[in-house]
Structures are given as structure tokens and as C-alpha cells.
Amino acid sequence: MINSDVIVIGGGFAGLMAAAVSAKRGKKVTLLTYGSGSFPLNSGLIDIMARPTDDAVCATPVEGINELPAEHPYKKIGTKILEDAVSFFMELCEEEKYPYSGSIDKHQWAVTALGTMKPSCLVPKTMLGDLCLKKQEIVLVGFNGLKDHYVNIMEENLEHCLGNKKNYTTVMIDTDIEDGRDITALDIARWLSTPHGYETCLRQLRSAVKANSVVILPQVLGLKHDYSIWEAMKKDLECDVMETTGLPPSANGLRLRNLLLNYLKKHNVTMVENAKVIHSTVQNNICRSITTKTAARERTYQSDHFILATGGFYGGGLQMENFPEIKEPIFNIPVQFEGKAEEWANEKLFSNQKQPFAEVGIHTDQQMRPLDVEGNCFLNNVFVVGRNLSGYDFCFEQSGNGVALVSAYQAAMSL
Amino acid sequence: MEKATVVVIGGGATGVGILRDLAMRGVDVLLLEKLDMVNGTSSRYHGLLHSGARYAVKDQEAARECIEENLILRKIGKSCVEATEGLFIRLPEDDADFEGKWVEGCRQSGISAIPITAEEAWQLEPNLSHQIISAYRVPDAAIDGFRMAWQNIDSAARYGGRVKTYTEVIRIISENGKVTGVEVRNYFTKQTYCIGCDFVINAAGPWSGQIAALAGLDVNVQPDKGTLIAFNQRISSRIVNRLHVPSDGDIFVPHGSITILGTTSMSVKDPEDTSSSFNEIESLLKIGEKTFENLRKYRVLRAFAGSRPLYSASGGQGRGASRGFVILDHAEDGLHGFMTITGGKFTTYRLMAEKMSDIVCQKLHVTTPCRTAEEPLIQEVSEEVKKKARKYFPAYGTELAATRLGAERFQRIVERLEKNPEERQLICECENVTLAEIETVVKEGTSYTVSDIRRKTRMGMGTCQGNFCSLRSVGVLSRCDVIADKQQSLTQLQEFLQARWKGIRPVLWGNALRETEMARGIYGVGLNVNGGNPE
Numbered sequence: 009m010i011n012s013d014v015i016v017i018g019g020g021f022a023g024l025m026a027a028a029v030s031a032k033r034g035k036k037v038t039l040l041t042y043g044s045g046s047f048p049l050n051s052g053l054i055d056i057m058a059r060p061t062d063d064a065v066c067a068t069p070v071e072g073i074n075e076l077p078a079e080h081p082y083k084k085i086g087t088k089i090l091e092d093a094v095s096f097f098m099e100l101c102e103e104e105k106y107p108y109s110g111s112i113d114k115h116q117w118a119v120t121a122l123g124t125m126k127p128s129c130l131v132p133k134t135m136l137g138d139l140c141l142k143k144q145e146i147v148l149v150g151f152n153g154l155k156d157h158y159v160n161i162m163e164e165n166l167e168h169c170l171g172n173k174k175n176y177t178t179v180m181i182d183t184d185i186e187d188g189r190d191i192t193a194l195d196i197a198r199w200l201s202t203p204h205g206y207e208t209c210l211r212q213l214r215s216a217v218k219a220n221s222v223v224i225l226p227q228v229l230g231l232k233h234d235y236s237i238w239e240a241m242k243k244d245l246e247c248d249v250m251e252t253t254g255l256p257p258s259a260n261g262l263r264l265r266n267l268l269l270n271y272l273k274k275h276n277v278t279m280v281e282n283a284k285v286i287h288s289t290v291q292n293n294i295c296r297s298i299t300t301k302t303a304a305r306e307r308t309y310q311s312d313h314f315i316l317a318t319g320g321f322y323g324g325g326l327q328m329e330n331f332p333e334i335k336e337p338i339f340n341i342p343v344q345f346e347g348k349a350e351e352w353a354n355e356k357l358f359s360n361q362k363q364p365f366a367e368v369g370i371h372t373d374q375q376m377r378p379l380d381v382e383g384n385c386f387l388n389n390v391f392v393v394g395r396n397l398s399g400y401d402f403c404f405e406q407s408g409n410g411v412a413l414v415s416a417y418q419a420a421m422s423l
Numbered sequence: 424m425e426k427a428t429v430v431v432i433g434g435g436a437t438g439v440g441i442l443r444d445l446a447m448r449g450v451d452v453l454l455l456e457k458l459d460m461v462n463g464t465s466s467r468y469h470g471l472l473h474s475g476a477r478y479a480v481k482d483q484e485a486a487r488e489c490i491e492e493n494l495i496l497r498k499i500g501k502s503c504v505e506a507t508e509g510l511f512i513r514l515p516e517d518d519a520d521f522e523g524k525w526v527e528g529c530r531q532s533g534i535s536a537i538p539i540t541a542e543e544a545w546q547l548e549p550n551l552s553h554q555i556i557s558a559y560r561v562p563d564a565a566i567d568g569f570r571m572a573w574q575n576i577d578s579a580a581r582y583g584g585r586v587k588t589y590t591e592v593i594r595i596i597s598e599n600g601k602v603t604g605v606e607v608r609n610y611f612t613k614q615t616y617c618i619g620c621d622f623v624i625n626a627a628g629p630w631s632g633q634i635a636a637l638a639g640l641d642v643n644v645q646p647d648k649g650t651l652i653a654f655n656q657r658i659s660s661r662i663v664n665r666l667h668v669p670s671d672g673d674i675f676v677p678h679g680s681i682t683i684l685g686t687t688s689m690s691v692k693d694p695e696d697t698s699s700s701f702n703e704i705e706s707l708l709k710i711g712e713k714t715f716e717n718l719r720k721y722r723v724l725r726a727f728a729g730s731r732p733l734y735s736a737s738g739g740q741g742r743g744a745s746r747g748f749v750i751l752d753h754a755e756d757g758l759h760g761f762m763t764i765t766g767g768k769f770t771t772y773r774l775m776a777e778k779m780s781d782i783v784c785q786k787l788h789v790t791t792p793c794r795t796a797e798e799p800l801i802q803e804v805s806e807e808v809k810k811k812a813r814k815y816f817p818a819y820g821t822e823l824a825a826t827r828l829g830a831e832r833f834q835r836i837v838e839r840l841e842k843n844p845e846e847r848q849l850i851c852e853c854e855n856v857t858l859a860e861i862e863t864v865v866k867e868g869t870s871y872t873v874s875d876i877r878r879k880t881r882m883g884m885g886t887c888q889g890n891f892c893s894l895r896s897v898g899v900l901s902r903c904d905v906i907a908d909k910q911q912s913l914t915q916l917q918e919f920l921q922a923r924w925k926g927i928r929p930v931l932w933g934n935a936l937r938e939t940e941m942a943r944g945i946y947g948v949g950l951n952v953n954g955g956n957p958e
Contacts, residue, residue: 126951158898322940349701357924403947
């Protein structure tokens with residue numbers, strides 16, 4: 009039997025942040041992970057709020073938050089704590105030598121692999137898309153053999169976004185990666201991390217770069233959470249260099265993950281990988297222990313507090329085998345969809361409305377403790393964070409990692 | 424002015440069948456389709472090559488036509504047909520008297536129906552319900568509607584048969600009671616122009632009433648919507664039918680690695696209505712789980728719907744209307760050179776085309792006989808080319824690609840794969856579609872949208888429903904300059920994702936829900952497919 013002050017269940021951004029905040033507060037933390045959440049999907053951008061109510065982008069993230077309905081996790085938690093959570097994250101990144109940029113007073117626009125611009129909030133320095141507005145020469149870089157990045161689409165859509173007064177150039181780089189399989193952005197990131205790969209790429213880029221250029225690449229500037237390749241390339245090319253978001257697996261998502269894991273290690277968090285939690289033991293509204301199952305055996309963990317960061321439907325923290333029965337598999341926390349079948353999802357995948365199914369999740373009190381159907385707290389030492397919360401649509405709002413960060417911070421501070 | 428002797432309207436099975444038949448007889452024929460080929464009824468059905476047993480009680484003629492055509496299509500379209508055979512099973516709630524009539528009907532129609540015991544049925548299909556009372560083996564088969572159509576078009580092209588997609592007929596032009604041409608409109612450019620012809624054949628399926636109306640004629644075709652469910656697994660090796668009066672949700676057809684369950688039957692005003700609701704899906708599942716008790720454990724991939732063209736001179740509806748086909752020569756209505764062929768079903772498309780072509784040929788004094796029942800649709804792919812291909816395709820992918828591409832195109836693609844290692848990239852991992860194939864198909868110049876590429880290659884039809892390959896396909900399509908009238912890449916992508924969503928929305932639970940959250944994560948959050956501008 010292993011004892012801790014806090015057990016965090018879930019290896020996504022919310023889980024890692026909850027563990028980080030708890031550890032920073034001096035708690036003895038055990039982190040149980042089963043997968044890596046949406047890190048490989050979301051480019052490691054911390055979106056906070058871009059579209060609170062309709063398809064218009066709000067003036068600033070913080071103004072958007074003010075427009076939200078009361079059921080939204082941000083509203084429950086409050087702007088003061090949200091600001092503290094943002095500061096905590098920014099300081100953590102600073103400490104790990106991979107500082108992010110941004111604040112809740114301004115959108116940070118990132119360039120996507122489609123050539124659209126995406127409003128985010130806290131972003132790595134390699135993805136500050138506003139630079140495109142200032143530069144005259146836009147150099148779009150693709151890699152031969154990389155099937156997930158198309159400079160032709162980027163050019164078409166960026167021109168639409170930024171206007172046709174700028175000069176757009178596309179460059180295709182030949183890599184000499186011989187792998188016998190299709191290559192991804194991660195392979196190129198590895199290749200660029202070698203002196204040979206870096207020099208080979210640089211040689212081909214040089215001729216395309218003029219004064220006042222910004223060179224836009226897929227996420228290939230290394231897998232480590234440092235800016236060394238980015239800084240070297242800026243210096244060697246004497247121009248600005250930027251990365252786009254892209255199809256998974258995303259290098260920056262993994263950089264953020266590695267950064268956080270590194271921080272947790274330093275703060276003596278016990279980490280157990282591939283630990284699927286299958287059972288909880290609850291007495292008198294207090295969770296005493298949880299049980300994990302690995303290939304070899306079952307194992308029981310005791311703790312004073314439990315933070316549930318198992319994700320939503322994508323992550324498996326919520327499950328729906330048949331409509332409309334929704335299950336939270338570890339604590340059996342009630343989750344309900346109140347509407348009719350035809351109201352479960354909008355006719356359009358993307359529209360000016362939030363998706364009803366996306367807003368379904370666990371209701372909590374202000375401390376992030378789950379509530380039963382009557383609205384009463386029934387698990388006094390369990391806290392719910394991230395995508396399994398109710399009341400927000402990460403995609404519509406562009407708020408996914410933001411809600412994860414803020415709810416994780418709030419839960420860890422409530423212990 | 425562009426000209427053809429015969430203009431065929433409608434790019435479904437009947438249309439391509441007529442195109443091939445007439446072209447093979449040396450007639451100058453042009454097929455016009457308002458959207459992409461095979462996007463209507465002919466791709467929105469079970470993919471069941473009927474043995475005829477389903478019609479054995481109610482409609483002996485249809486049953487006999489089915490079994491004859493079934494045998495012909497197996498021969499000419501070998502690579503489109505999966506000879507699975509079929510089972511008819513009777514459950515306790517199914518009428519016992521019907522069984523006797525059905526056995527007799529099969530006998531009279533010449534359809535082999537071999538009785539087996541319930542134990543034997545479970546041995547053949549372990550997932551089957553344990554309530555079976557009786558079971559029979561019949562010569563049903565699975566048929567790929569897309570492949571069948573492409574092969575007809577390719578075959579027709581070898582004889583000079585032409586096709587124009589995204590070309591909608593908006594007017595039938597006539598002089599002195601005789602057709603002289605059609606006026607058409609391009610879907611993308613909206614440009615209109617005329618095509619001269621001596622004959623117009625209206626083969627627009629559930630749209631044929633609308634086409635007839637262009638000539639001021641009344642053809643009573645009732646579009647009858649059927650909803651179907653595609654499961655991500657093969658639930659059985661054989662087609663499984665319920666042995667009762669044909670009804671909703673009583674047929675399962677396995678295809679490759681999936682299974683299709685259908686169908687419903689509902690009169691609709693507009694054949695464009697291919698929506699399916701949660702309720703329709705639920706009712707299909709409720710009936711379906713009588714056949715396979717553990718049905719709900721299987722992952723649903725998507726739902727889809729299409730409209731049958733039910734013709735009735737007197738207004739019969741739904742399954743009560745005839746499934747036979749009719750040919751209407753509108754000379755009788757005072758317009759020479761205009762004919763409608765409607766009703767019928769996929770299994771008998773070739774026969775329908777033959778009968779229609781016979782009539783046209785007689786009017787044209789063409790005496791060349793129909794050869795569509797003898798000549799295979801495509802040449803067989805040689806073992807030598809397949810052997811080469813196996814270096815680049817997984818084993819399953821080789822067969823799939825060989826059959827969907829046909830000998831000539833397949834060989835070209837394998838040559839590209841040999842020469843250019845970069846083109847071996849799998850654009851669609853689920854369906855094993857390489858960059859070489861997508862580029863080859865795009866460069867043929869007949870794919871205007873990503874959905875068009877999908878119908879020709881199967882990209883985006885697999886487990887991930889386009890989560891990864893959508894962006895890639897748009898990338899490949901938009902960098903190819905063969906097509907002048909392409910839409911903007913964002914529109915392409917939005918429309919493709921929305922088209923996939925249409926089939927996922929009514930089955931949004933389980934893994935379909937997980938995939939949807941992933942799709943929203945990738946395209947909504949990561950790529951901001953909806954666009955947006957910094958101030």
C-alpha cells in the first residue's frame with residue numbers, strides 16, 4: 009500500500025498541472041497516468057478564451073471570460089484564481105527554461121498548418137504569429153516526404169488572412185531521413201536536432217530568405233523544451249522564424265509534456281505510468297483508496313486527496329457506450345444529458361453554437377468537488393479537473409488547456 | 424455546339440450501365456451528372472447483390488431477374504463482387520406460414536435455398552441469435568457499388584463513351600415535338616450552355632420525376648428514403664436476412680472489413696434528403712439486435728441514407744410499390760427522342776440498361792447486339808503487377824487497390840510507386856491509399872472535391888473517418904492544377920468534414936464520439952478550420 013497526500017489520476021495537461029501545483033505546495037504527490045492526454049494533439053498552446061458566446065472572437069481573453077454564463081468553470085473559479093493559475097504556469101515555464109509568451113489581456117494569434125490564424129493565449133516563443141503582420145516577406149517551408157504539411161494550402165489561406173500586399177515564397181526542403189516508413193514532423197524535429205540535419209536544412213533555406221522575412225515551418229524545431237534550434241536558426245538566417253500548429257503528433261505538445269514531467273521529477277512527484285485506475289473505495293463520503301491494474305497485477309493506493317483528471321470522452325474519463333447513458337468509470341460520478349436525442353449534437357460540426365455533447369460533464373462546487381444529481385457534495389476529498397468538467401466547449405470557445413490549467417490550479421489549492 | 428447522339432441523364436448504376444451498353448454498340452453517348460458520379464442511390468444502399476430470395480414471395484418476376492443478373496454480375500464484375508453467400512433465418516416472432524410460401528417461391532424462381540439446422544447456422548455464423556427456428560443458405564453476395572460504377576465508366580470509355588460530372592441538365596430542348604438537345608449548367612462556374620443530341624434518356628433514379636418535369640411531363644416517381652448503418656467490423660461472414668415479409672432493418676451485408684445494416688423505408692418529398700435521425704438508427708438497432716444479440720457491442724462507423732426510386736403508375740407506396748423497372752417512351756406523350764427508365768434496383772441495373780439500349784438502338788437502326796453480359800468490365804490485374812505492388816501495399820491493400828483501380832490504372836500507380844519512393848506515403852492509413860493513387864486520380868481531372876476523391880479511392884471511409892487524411896487530401900487536390908474550377912481549400916475541407924459529420928452525428932456515442940472530439944481537437948482547435956483574423 010502506497011500513501012500520499014494527493015493522488016492525481018491522469019497524464020494530460022490538467023493532471024500534470026494539478027500534480028505540479030500540489031508538489032509546489034509541498035504535498036507528497038503520486039501521479040498515475042494511462043496515456044498522455046491531448047498533448048500530441050494540441051500543439052501545447054494554452055488557449056484560454058476566444059469565443060465565449062457566438063462566432064465572434066472576443067476582444068481579449070479576459071473580456072471573453074466576463075461574458076461567460078455562470079455554469080462555466082471559469083465563472084465558478086473566478087478571475088483572481090485564473091490569473092494566479094496563469095502566473096503559476098508562466099513561472100513554471102520560465103523556471104524550466106522554456107518561457108511562454110502572452111497574457112489574458114491579449115490574444116496571441118498562431119499560424120496553423122492550414123494557413124489560418126488561430127487565437128490562443130499563452131504560446132511558446134516559436135509560435136507568435138503576430139510577427140507575420142509586421143513582416144513583408146513570408147517564407148513558407150515544407151519538407152519533401154512530410155505528408156502532414158502543405159505549403160500550397162498555407163499560401164492560399166495566409167494570403168487571404170494577411171492580404172496580398174506581402175510577398176509569399178514557398179520552399180521545399182529535402183531531408184535525407186531514411187527510415188523505410190512515412191515520416192512525421194517528429195522525425196524532422198529529430199533530424200533538425202542533429203548538426204548534419206540542421207546544416208542540410210539551413211543550406212537550402214538560405215537562398216530563400218531576404219531582409220524582413222519570417223520563415224514559417226511546421227513544428228520541427230527540436231523535441232526538447234528549449235529554444236536552442238529556434239535561436240540558432242534566427243541567428244544564422246538573420247530573420248524571424250516561426251512554427252505552425254499541425255496534425256498530430258505535435259512536437260510542441262510533447263515539449264510541454266516533457267517540461268512538466270521534468271518539473272514533477274524535480275519536485276519528487278512519484279509517477280506511475282500505464283496505471284489504469286479501475287476501482288475506488290469510498291466510505292462516508294471519503295475516498296480511502298483507489299486500485300490500478302497493470303499487465304502484471306492490481307495495486308492499491310491510499311491518499312488523503314484524489315484529483316480526477318481523466319479527460320472527457322476523448323480521454324476515456326467519460327464513457328458513453330449507448331446513448332444517453334454516460335459513465336464516469338472510477339468514482340461513478342453521475343453525469344447526465346438533460347436534452348432530447350436530437351439535441352445531443354448540432355446539425356453542423358462547426359457552427360456559431362456550442363456543441364451540446366461537449367458541454368456535458370461533471371458538475372462541481374467551487375473547490376472542484378463533484379456534485380450528485382441533487383447538487384450535493386458526496387465525495388469530500390475528490391476533485392475534478394480538466395476535460396471531464398461540465399459547462400464548456402473547448403473547441404468552440406478555444407479554451408481547452410485554459411480550463412485544464414485553471415481547474416487544476418484551483419483543485420490543488422483547495423486541498 | 425457540343426454534340427452526342429444520345430445523352431444519358433444520371434450518373435448512377437442505371438446511367439453508367441446504359442453508357443457502357445450503348446458505347447459498346449458503337450453509339451456516340453454522353454452521360455451528364457449534376458454532381459459527382461455514384462453519389463446518389465447507387466452508393467447509398469446495402470451493397471447487396473440479391474439472389475432474388477427477398478422477392479420470392481411477392482414478386483416472382485423480380486426474383487427471377489435478380490438470380491439471372493446475380494450470376495451475370497459475378498462473371499463480368501468479378502472484382503466488385505464478394506461471393507459471401509447469404510442466410511435467411513427465421514426467428515420466433517416471424518410468421519411460420521411465410522416460410523412455406525418462401526421455400527416454394529424460391530423453388531419456382533430457380534433460386535437455390537438449402538435448409539440447414541440452427542446448429543449448422545451457428546457454426547457458420549457464431550454471432551447469430553440463439554433463437555433461430557430455421558435457416559437457409561441462398562446465393563446472395565456483396566457488391567461494391569462504387570467499384571461497379573467506375574468499372575462501367577472505364578469500360579465505356581474504351582468504346583468512346585463520355586461522361587461530364589457537375590453538369591446539371593436544366594432544360595430539354597425540342598423542335599416540332601422532337602428532342603434536339605439539352606441545356607446544362609456547371610455546378611461550380613454556374614455557366615450554362617447547350618449540348619445537341621437526338622435522344623435523351625432520363626436515368627435520374629429518384630430525380631427522374633424532376634427531369635421529366637423539365638420537358639413538361641409527369642412521371643410518378645416517389646423517392647423512398649432508406650437509412651443504413653455501417654459497423655466498423657465484420658459481424659458475420661455471410662449476408663444475413665430475416666425470413667419474413669420484407670421489412671425494416673432485416674438485412675446485414677458484410678463488405679471487406681465492415682458490415683452494413685439496413686434499411687428503413689420512408690417516403691420523402693426530396694431525394695436530396697439523405698439525413699438520418701437518432702430515432703431511425705435506434706429502431707434499426709432494435710430490430711438488428713434480434714438477428715445479432717450482441718449487436719450493440721460493435722462500433723458503429725456512421726449512418727447513411729439514400730432514396731429508392733419507386734415508380735407507380737397508380738401511386739403505390741413504400742415496400743408495397745413495385746421493385747420492378749419501367750421504361751417510358753415519351754413519344755407517346757408527344758415528345759419524340761425522350762425516354763425515362765426508372766424503378767428497379769441495383770442488382771438488375773445491367774438488364775435495365777440492356778432493355779433501354781435495345782429500344783434506342785432500334786430507333787437508331789443500330790443492329791449490334793448487347794454484349795454487356797459477356798464481356799468482363801475490366802481486364803484482370805496480372806499476378807506479375809500484383810507481385811510488384813505487394814512491396815508497397817500491405818497484403819490486404821494490394822487486392823483492394825487492384826480491384827478498385829482496374830488493371831491499367833493500377834499498373835501506372837505501381838510504376839509510380841516503384842520509381843518515386845516519396846509517393847508511397849499513405850495519405851489514408853485506414854484504407855491504405857497512397858499518395859501515388861490520390862495524385863493519379865486527381866490528375867485524371869474528374870475529381871473536383873475531396874468527396875470525389877473519396878468515392879474513387881475510399882480515402883476517409885475507414886476507422887478514423889477522415890481525421891488524418893482530410894487535410895492531406897485537400898493538400899494534394901489543391902496543389903494539382905488540372906482542375907480550374909476548384910473551390911478554395913478551406914471550403915473544401917469544411918465541406919468534407921461536414922459531409923463526414925452528417926453520417927456520424929446520428930451515431931454519436933462510443934468510439935464515434937471519441938473520434939469526433941479528436942476531429943474537433945485537430946480541425947477546430949489546432950487548425951482553426953473556421954478561419955479568423957487578428958484585428
